[in-house]
Amino acid sequence: MHNKNFDVIIIGGSYAGLSAGMSLGRSLRNVLIINEGKPCNRQTPHSHNFITHDGKTPREIAELAKADVEQYKTVYFFDGRAVKLIKSGNSYEAEVSSGERFYAKKIILASGIKDIMPDIPGFAECWGISVLHCPYCHGYEVKNEVTGILANGDMAFEFSKLIFNMTKKLTLFTNGKSSLTQEQTKKLKDHDISLNEDEMESIEHENGQIQKIIFKNGNTAALKALYAKIPFEQNIEGSENLNYELTEHGFIKVDFMQKTTVPGLFACGDNVSMMRSVANAVAQGNLAGAMVNKELSEEEF
Template sequence: MENKNFDVIIIGGSYAGLSAGMTLGRSLKTVLIIDSGTPCNSQTPHSHNFLTQDGRTPQEISLTAKDQVEKYETVKFHNGVVREIVKSSNGFEAETESGEKFNAKKLIIASGIKDLKPDIPGFDECWGISVLHCPYCHGYEVRNEATGILGNGEFAYEFSKMISNWTNDLTLFTNGKSSLTAEQTKKLNEHHIQINEDEIERFEHHNGKIENILFKNGSVKTIKAVYAKIPFEQRLKVSEDLGIELSESGHLKTDAFQKTNVYGIYACGDNTSMMRSVANAVAAGNLAGAMVNKELIEEKF
């Protein structure tokens, strides 16, 4: 790649990044999308709740999107991982792990997040297949099945309330002593939601499809799906070095137009929102691309 200078660098080439890239390509802006090719939903079998794409695999959607974005001549791609970003006289300089440096007037961070999975054997293999994060993405496919929630305290109570919409066969696994209040416990019992405080030994599964939860006390619970909200960290570590503010939940803080507190830097996708879905990422990327284009036009006019 000869050109090292662009109007916009997009860090992350999944749904949000590709959506922003298409918007900017259609706006005649020179764009570089830097992506490592390791999306967080790589083992998720199907994507849902996205009009025109319902039921397709994440890879199919991503490959189709990239093929369409590549048709815009001003949009280029680079396979790599960004290790450093510094402010420059003309905007920003991004350096990859291989030592290549690229410059741009604006940045869009669409690098997503890294899930920090619990040390429970079988959890990792089931994540995105039968251990789920979002009922809107996957709840319909496991409706009315024996379903579990892995969690405790306030989150577990609220999530139990939510998931009860999709099944009447629901168990909350606190994986240790419950920290629910007496009132919360009473409410869950009234709605026939079981509370299991046994410590989990492992998830028994077949090709990522959970079959049983095995507990340290020797008991077993047959289950078809488990919902879990697990901690995460920003995939792009250097975002903090730039002074980008984080929300209380750990997401990059943006305004209604996907703009961060650092002038010239926008963000979109899973790294900015608790709503982790393909549809949301595409919408956020589209908006970020349009707002960056508007800012570039206003600076030049």
């Protein structure tokens, strides 16, 4: 790639990054989208709750989106991973895995997050298929089925309320001693939600479809779906020296314009919001692109 200097570099070319790229391409900005091609929903067979694309595969939506963005000739793509981001004065430098360096006035982090899988054999293979993170994305397809929740404490209690709306055949698995309060436990019992404190040994599955949970004490539980709240980390290398702030939950802290706490650095998508959905990523990317263009316009006028 001959051009090394851009108005904006976008780290991540999934839904948020592509949406930001379109917004900027339509604003005649020179944009580079650096994309490794490993979205966190790559194992999910169908994406839901995004109007006009309900039920399509994640890959299909991403390919349609990229084809749309490619029509804007000031938007360029680099297939690879950004390994280092450096702020120098009022501009940024991005180094990629090949050793090449690119420069821009603004950066948009649309890099998503990296899920940290629990040490339960079978869990990772089922993630996004029958082990689910979101009732809005996948709940309708397993409505009224025998369902579990893997979580503990306040989060488990709040999650149970949401999933109880989708099915009454519900068990909360705390995978060890429950940390719910007596009041919370009573509320679950009042709604016939079972509480299971057995520690999980593994998940038996067929091509990612749960058959049953096997516990360390030899017990088993047959299930159709399991919702899980698991930890995550930011999916961006070499950005520590930018010193952007994270929220208490580990998301990149942004304001209503998708600005981080660092001037010229914006973020959008799963890395800033617990509302993990294609629709939300697209909306945030669209806004981030517009706000970056607005900032550039004000600086240049």
